[in-house]
Every structure is written in C-alpha cells, then in structure tokens.
Amino acid sequence: MLFAEPGARWRAVAYGPLLCLVILLLELVTGSPVHWFALLFCAALIAGFVALQVIAGQRHVSVELTESALRSGTELLPLTEIAEVLPARADVEYEEEWESARALGELSGVPRRRTGIGLRLRDGSVVQAWAKDHRGLRAALTAALPAEENGADR
Structure with missing residues (x-):
C-alpha cells in the first residue's frame, strides 16, 4: 500500500x-x-x-494506491492507464483543464473536503483523482509512475 x-x-x-x-x-x-x-x-x-x-x-470516499492500481471509491484505475500526473493549479484566477474533468469513482464530482488531482490517461482523456491529503496522494502517484510518464521529461 x-x-x-x-x-x-x-x-x-x-x-x-x-x-x-x-x-x-x-x-x-x-x-x-x-x-x-x-x-x-x-x-x-x-x-x-x-x-x-x-x-x-x-x-x-476511500482511496487506496497500490503498486498496480489507484482505487477511488468503487472505481479501480490501473496505473498502466495513467500517462501523467498533471500539475497542481498554478493561478488562483484561472481554472486548469482537469478541474472540470470527471472525478474518479461513482459520485458526480470530487467528494466534499477532498481536493482533486488531474490525471491524463493513455487514451488522452483527463480525470480527477481526489483525496483529503491531496499532496500525499500526488507525491505517491508521482513516485509510483515512471519518471517519463510524470511529465519529468517535458
């Protein structure tokens, strides 16, 4: 875990x-x-x-990240489907593209008291992972994906 x-x-x-x-x-x-x-x-x-x-x-509203998959609520997303962890919101005035993307799980959006994290999938679509400790999840996701998939080569 x-x-x-x-x-x-x-x-x-x-x-x-x-x-x-x-x-x-x-x-x-x-x-x-x-x-x-x-x-x-x-x-x-x-x-x-x-x-x-x-x-x-x-x-x-539970979240688990293992070496092979990210589970947000009842939705399981294999890490092999994640192409990139998108950067956090840089500007307070402008919304990032991922902030209006579908949230993982079966809920209609990011659950209350959770913060979204943008993920670009291999098929080009964008989704939001979410967690209370969004910084911890972002760090764990970034570490779990190979460096070239985290946008480190960009």
Missing part, C-alpha cells in the same frame, strides 16, 4: 452513545429523573445512523 485514506472511521459510531452516557451520568449525579429509555433509544438510533454513514464513507 503506497497511500490509503479510509473515507470514514468506525470510532465515529461511538460518539453519540458516549454523549448519551455523559447525559446519563449527569442525571445520576444531579439527582434529576433518569431518562433510561430515551437515552438508550437515542444512543442506538445515533449509532445506527452513523454506522450507515461509515459504511457509505468507506465504500464511496
């Missing part, structure tokens, strides 16, 4: 129940009526919804 982002972490499922536990402890300490059913129901409901979000996040 050259680069990995999980998309979502299972520890997020515990946040809602932990908050309910804090409320339960506050009710016990202050001597106010304890709302057992409501707190258990809310803890289970929050944990259930967050578990669904974690599953979706791990499936649709």
